[in-house]
Amino acid sequence: MSLHKHKTFSIGGVHPDENKLSAHTPITPLELPKMVIIPITQHIGAPAKIIVQRGDAVKAGQIIATHEGFVSSNIHSSVSGKVGIIEEVMDSTGFKHTAISIRVKGDEWVENIDRTDTLIEEVALSPKEIVARIMESGVVGMGGAAFPSHVKLSVPEGKHVDHLIINGVECEPFLTADHRLMVEKPKEIIVGVKILMKALGVDKAIIGIEDNKADAIEIFENLLVTEPGISVEALEVQYPQGGEKQLIQALLNREVPSGGLPSDVGVIVHNVGTTYAIYQAVQKNIPLVERVVTVTGKSVKQPSNFLVRIGTPVIDVLIAAGGVPEDTGKIVSGGPMMGKAIADLDVPVAKGTSGILLIPKEDSMREEVYNCVHCGKCIEACPMGLEPYRLLLLAKKGNHSRAKEEHIIDCIECGSCSFVCPSNRPILDYIRLGKTQLKKQKKP
């Protein structure tokens, strides 16, 4: 690690233990499961429309649900086999959503998909064709929020984008999916960056990586010597460095306005996982049917990084990592800061599932809640400059208009406030509630 101080965002932030247990475990493809369950809502926006029926034979890479409207995404079958029951099942959001189950038989792929490892560097498609291909391939943001990528690439008229930022920060403790991808597939990611630059018409791209991933930074520094437009930038380890707005501020010192989008300040941010998926979609014609998932936890036998087909039940992934340890108290989809505990082991891996974290019993329970002592730690920690303790009170009282004035909507739900609170107050729980209720109020 170099001695000079690296860039970081200016306000707030916390330093949870990194615990990157699986940082040196190579990505291994997971054995095909017996059955996959593919939810039709794996992205932000309208659910996809199912176009298969029970009993249909499908191949891997075949579209089984088409996007409804622009802010939506295609869903592809991740395996070959027979479509089983289509019903509502619990997914990683904790709610029931319609999902298509497919009984796996062999591993047959749709014809025009290139499954070889050869690197195709030349970008043949035009910008419009690239966006169309990404839309067709059902690529969504793979950092966790699962926002359809083609929507991000369609910059509204009147806005000028001059920078592309590739988010390789992976600031969540424990998770190493993006890290491993950067170490193992850097050339593909660079082609992906070039594709994105062509689609957006920008000539500058920055890959931001936290300085705890020195190997990844070095690889990119060596590879990017011959690429004048793309640079790699090491960032200080600080949570939530990988927040879109924090990353823009750290790298370019631009502040996204309240309620605005990165494109308002001339930036588009994509995650490295997404960039790799875009490379696969555009150059190899492989739709988004598999992703890297980190399986980790202090008592997990083999913390691993698996290449998992979308729809694989979590239990299958856990078994591959040595099973569920006896002292497990909670299984979280995602990282420890922003992840969500899952209530059922049959929950399928979705496009936005970056990791599965097993927390031992002693760490998993919430501690006793005390009164607010007005220490102001949450305010110091908030990377958005909000006053979390106040938002908690306003949300609890149901004072939505005041909460709105206090910019509750700008909360990125990073959980830094709850993390630092000495009274263990459920700050983020109430802020989330306040946000949901404010949104509900607006609708009718």
Add this chain to the structure above:
Amino acid sequence: MSTEIIYTVISLTAIGIIAAVVIYFVSKKFAVQEDPRISNVESVLPNTNCGGCGHPGCHAFAVAVVNAGDLSSLHCPVGGNSVMKRVADILGVQAVEKDPYIAVVRCSGSFEHRKKTSVYNGTSSCKIEANLYSGDTGCAYGCLGHGDCVDVCDFDAMYIDEKTGLPVIVEDKCTACNACVNECPKDILELWPKGKKNQRVYVACLNEEKGSTARKECAVACSGCSKCFESCRYDAISMVNNLAHIDPDKCKLCMECVGTCDVHNIITANVTPEKLQQGDEQRLKHEERARKKREAEKLAAQQSNNEPPQA
């Protein structure tokens, strides 16, 4: 020493008197003219400021009543018809009688009926749990049992039964102010007409899953078997999304449907066992009659078929 005290007292008294005189004249000069009927109406209202009428407090309701001059769309659920009669007397208008309502709990998924599928360890609040996931039992429609409804009840009319984990409404205390109904994130609570002789019948389930799934989630879930629907002679029961619903406006409280439910989840209030038995007997009688009618029709149809064609 004593002179200082005397000066202080005198000067303070003087300031007090001057201020009082100034305030007196100012209050006369800037007096706000308010319709005297507003304060009269307010004095007969319950002054609980519960918001059950849809106005922010009793004063606002009084203002609305006086300004409207007509009571057809305004009603104080807490005071009920007696208070509205007195309000009508003050305003000199016709009182409008409204049926009293009461909150009912439309979930029977007690601890024994509904198995926990996960442990919820977060803040003890239904709203927060509902915001996080579908709940710690298999049923995504059922009561979460943290008692958000009890917390908002201004009238002490609710409590959580520790044995079942479900809220219970205290009949004499519930004023149908709607506070719990608005609070419940799962919409378990519903205002229901109190009914003749305080008798009510309702289906205490909101599970819209298919029958088999619903029963797996909760032993007393409505499976949508339609037996109650078929037994109702007044068209008061509707089957929507695998769920039976009794329309209180059409229900004649005949109690014939109650016995049809496999899981005894058609809940009655203040109905005597004799009346329930009567309902069952009535239903059986009607079923018998219907069966005989069907048989007679069948027989008639057979006979007409068997008759040789007339030459």
